[in-house]
Amino acid sequence: MALSQKLELRQGQALVMTPQLMQAIKLLQLSNLDLVAYVEAELERNPLLERSEEESPASVELSSESTEGNENVPASLNQNDRLEVMEAGQVEETLDSSFENNFPDDSADIAPRTQAAETPGYSEWAKVGGGGREEDNYSLEAFVSAETTLADHLGRQLTLAVMEPIQRMIGQYLINLVDEAGYVRGDLETIAERLGAPIAQIEAVLSTLQTFDPPGVCARDLAECLSIQLKERDRYDPAMAALVANLDLLAKRDFGLLRRITGVDEEDLSDMIGEIRRLNPKPGLAFGGGVVQPIVPDVFVRAAPNGTWNVELNTETLPRVLVNQAYYANVQKTAKTEKEKTFLTECLQTANWLTRSLDQRARTILKVSTEIVRQQDAFLAHGVQHLRPLNLRMVADAIGMHESTVSRVTANKYMATPRGIFELKYFFSSSIAAAGGGEAHSAEAVRDRIKRMIDAESPGDILSDDTIVQRLKIDGVDIARRTVAKYREAMRIPSSVQRRREKQSPKLAD
Numbered sequence: 419m420a421l422s423q424k425l426e427l428r429q430g431q432a433l434v435m436t437p438q439l440m441q442a443i444k445l446l447q448l449s450n451l452d453l454v455a456y457v458e459a460e461l462e463r464n465p466l467l468e469r470s471e472e473e474s475p476a477s478v479e480l481s482s483e484s485t486e487g488n489e490n491v492p493a494s495l496n497q498n499d500r501l502e503v504m505e506a507g508q509v510e511e512t513l514d515s516s517f518e519n520n521f522p523d524d525s526a527d528i529a530p531r532t533q534a535a536e537t538p539g540y541s542e543w544a545k546v547g548g549g550g551r552e553e554d555n556y557s558l559e560a561f562v563s564a565e566t567t568l569a570d571h572l573g574r575q576l577t578l579a580v581m582e583p584i585q586r587m588i589g590q591y592l593i594n595l596v597d598e599a600g601y602v603r604g605d606l607e608t609i610a611e612r613l614g615a616p617i618a619q620i621e622a623v624l625s626t627l628q629t630f631d632p633p634g635v636c637a638r639d640l641a642e643c644l645s646i647q648l649k650e651r652d653r654y655d656p657a658m659a660a661l662v663a664n665l666d667l668l669a670k671r672d673f674g675l676l677r678r679i680t681g682v683d684e685e686d687l688s689d690m691i692g693e694i695r696r697l698n699p700k701p702g703l704a705f706g707g708g709v710v711q712p713i714v715p716d717v718f719v720r721a722a723p724n725g726t727w728n729v730e731l732n733t734e735t736l737p738r739v740l741v742n743q744a745y746y747a748n749v750q751k752t753a754k755t756e757k758e759k760t761f762l763t764e765c766l767q768t769a770n771w772l773t774r775s776l777d778q779r780a781r782t783i784l785k786v787s788t789e790i791v792r793q794q795d796a797f798l799a800h801g802v803q804h805l806r807p808l809n810l811r812m813v814a815d816a817i818g819m820h821e822s823t824v825s826r827v828t829a830n831k832y833m834a835t836p837r838g839i840f841e842l843k844y845f846f847s848s849s850i851a852a853a854g855g856g857e858a859h860s861a862e863a864v865r866d867r868i869k870r871m872i873d874a875e876s877p878g879d880i881l882s883d884d885t886i887v888q889r890l891k892i893d894g895v896d897i898a899r900r901t902v903a904k905y906r907e908a909m910r911i912p913s914s915v916q917r918r919r920e921k922q923s924p925k926l927a928d
Contacts, residue, residue: 442775446782446823449830450714450735453779457737457772466746466762466769470738568600568635568705569593575630580623588615588623592636600635600702601643602627632701640699641665647697657682661690668694671916715834717787717842719798727798729788732834736780741769782819786827789813790845797845798835803867805860807849851896859895865905867893872911877921882914 448456461467572593580586591613595604602624610617627636633650637643641662648654648662657680661668667676668691677687716735720728746766753759790813796804810821810828817824828842849858868886875881881889883902890897906913912920 441771442778443826445775445779447826447829450716450732452830453735454737457739457776460768460772461739464765464769464772465749466742466765467739467772468742470740566705568596568598568702571705572596572627572630572635576627579626579630584615585619585623585626588613588620589627592620592624592627596636596702598702599700600632600637602636602638632698632704634698634701643699643701644694644697647701648693651693653693657686658690658693661687661694671912671920673919713832713839715832715839716783717831717833719787719791719833719835721836727791727795729784729791731780731784737776739769739773739776741766741773782823782827783831785817786813786819786824787831787833787842789816790833790842792816794845798837801837803863805845805847805863807858807860808846809848810846850901852894861905864890864895864897865909867895868902868905869909869911872906872917875917877918880914880918880921 445453445456461469573590576586576589576593580589591609592602592604595602595609597603606617606620606624610620613620624636628646630636634643634647637646644662644665645654645659648658660680661676664676664679667679673684673687677684680687680690682690714732714735716732718730718732720730722728746762750759750762753762790808791798793808793812793816794806796806810824813819814821814824828846831842832839833842833845844862847860847862850861850864851858867890871881871886871889883899883906886902887897887899890902911917
């Protein structure tokens, strides 16, 4: 067959991921903290963006009954806070069309209103004394000292305990290898080779560090950490040393073998185990742990008087930014070069897209959350045993979105319900078939049943995995033994053999 060249015209469809569309997709999966950081970066980068100084509007409420049809979902979160989009030529029209096509759930028209704040001038800056603080903004928190880290705490003790320069250098090097739990991470032989010092000297300095506060710090493993604390309490006798050397048997609750190894009776072994439990396995966590950020829910769910559920967004987590149209109009008049005009056009385009993306993100979260509440109404009313099997496709089909969009929306988002705060992904659970061919059971609900069975078992009737399978089948749950074992291990519940050992020795279990 002869080879030849020819021209052909082909027509096809392809999704073009514009930077603006990528930005909108990225915003969907950000948590509220990441979103605030992203918006702060955009405010610094884009001179046309500014924060809204108005008070936060009332939360948008939507009962579960209104999720029956997509047409009832509000098209805007805050109609009074809509932004006027200035005409920027055919480019803006193309971007608008692209955005709407990729988010088909936004079916309502936007009712814009111009909001712009004048840029503070020199007079406002001078009111606070040329950049100084105002008396109303005075806060004692600015003078609070920084939190002492574990490395700083150990370094101060090192300067008092070690005077020899070489030993102090070795000690500081070892302190730098201490992790947040208080353990020295590193092989001593490798450290000695790297520092060019005898390993005996490294071990001597390490022994000095292990006398520092908090007790147990600078240990190389858990057994050494516990041993250091027991020696300080003068409780490290041969029996206790044998117990610490066999922590794996303690974890397995093999108390009979431990009694033979330590050579003590059940009462003494119980006292020794109680002493171990009062020790701190991670002494370094008392320093430099950082501030724990509480979970801030993105959605609130409250019971309505008519028996349904009100779903509303937490407006405190929604950044509110405006496009300063007045500033754009003033600067546009002074732009002379083509580069300056292009820069202003890009800034306006980016600012408009950010405000629309934020609005679309909020409405999408509200729509997905409302559908989840509708699907899991029994869970909210009666508890985890009534959690229904749910997947992304079920929610996506119900609200007319793609599964990937639902997946991004439910990532790193939390919902506050009367039963507690849950991540949105918690409500998505795989299904387990019913024994009689009825409605499938949620995997999370089955895990809760297994836990309740084990919690209610008596010392004389310890449930094996096979027994749990049989009882679940009687209740209409068709589940395999390996699945029960997997769920039990995920909940950190010991095997039936270990539970029997523990419950047959009540003193040791306490």
